[in-house]
Amino acid sequence: MGGSILVETVFAWPGTGYLLNTAIFQRDIPLLQGILLVLCMFFVVLNLLVDILQPLIDPRMGRN
């Protein structure tokens, strides 16, 4: 997910990574903070989801 900023900048896709890049160069710190908060929420929730799903897929993981 961290790579999104590079990919979106290269191909000029209007996503959060592209917005982050423009925010940095306009020194728009509140926007920067907001994007980071949203992206990190995504990251943490995805990690949590994986941790929850892992024992369901592979029961060996759940025992310890």
Added chain:
Amino acid sequence: MTTSLLMPLPAVAAPGRSYWAMVWYQLRQDRMAMLIASILLLIIFSAIFAPWLAPADPYKASMLHRLLPLGSEGHLLGTDELGRDMLTRLMYGGRISLLMGVIPVLAAFVIGTAIGLFAGYMGGKMNMIIMRVLDVFYAFPSVLLAVAISGALGPGMSNSLIALTLIFVPQVVRVAESVTTQVRKLDYIEAARMSGAGAFSIIRVHVLGNVLEPVFVYSTGLLSISMILASGLSFLGLGVKPPEPEWGLMLNTLRSAIYINPWLAALPGVMIFITSIAFNLLADSVRSAMDIRR
């Protein structure tokens, strides 16, 4: 009969080589590792001695010789979008790119090991506080954290060095802390403490030797990641400023030339790729060479 007992020990036990000599010996047997190391040394050598080896001035632009293809006369690897010699710029670019790869890892190695030793040795509440604080860094994807820190500090080479160091410190700390926690409970540490050794000398004599090896192996793996992240930051314009040659930045400026001269546009990327894969493979070889002790 007694004289034979006093004779020197057989040759098997004689070479009292140190651990690092053994590792070096093992590494020398590995042909692949030697090949990679020589490629890497070539790149490092050409970067260090760029002012003497480079065929041209890295800043000298020429509007008449823009985007020349590879192998053109006087410009072995062509010229970039301002007519500057690519070979020269790649050599000069290696200086900054390699520094950006090595310095954050070295800094993180020193800082991370120190914090990890402290946290692991103290144990208990102190350990928990330090490790939970560092876990916060784990909540961020590393590229995003690097971009965020250098974005907040403002663009520039020193700021991206700080950003990269801050990313690697928690990872090194985690390795150092886990080893220290394991070692701390062993009997000989207990024995050293009982015979009156202070915390500092126990860490220096008994713990550091155990911690240094895994942290060293882990850090060599970080070198290539650091280089790629640094190139990514420069690519976004957060690293080095434009007239300065740097591989990531060159990749960005030549991006618009990809339809005119695609081979030329790919060159800095090829350099980043070769160097980082060489670092990675060498790290793997060093890792397997260091396993001989057991």
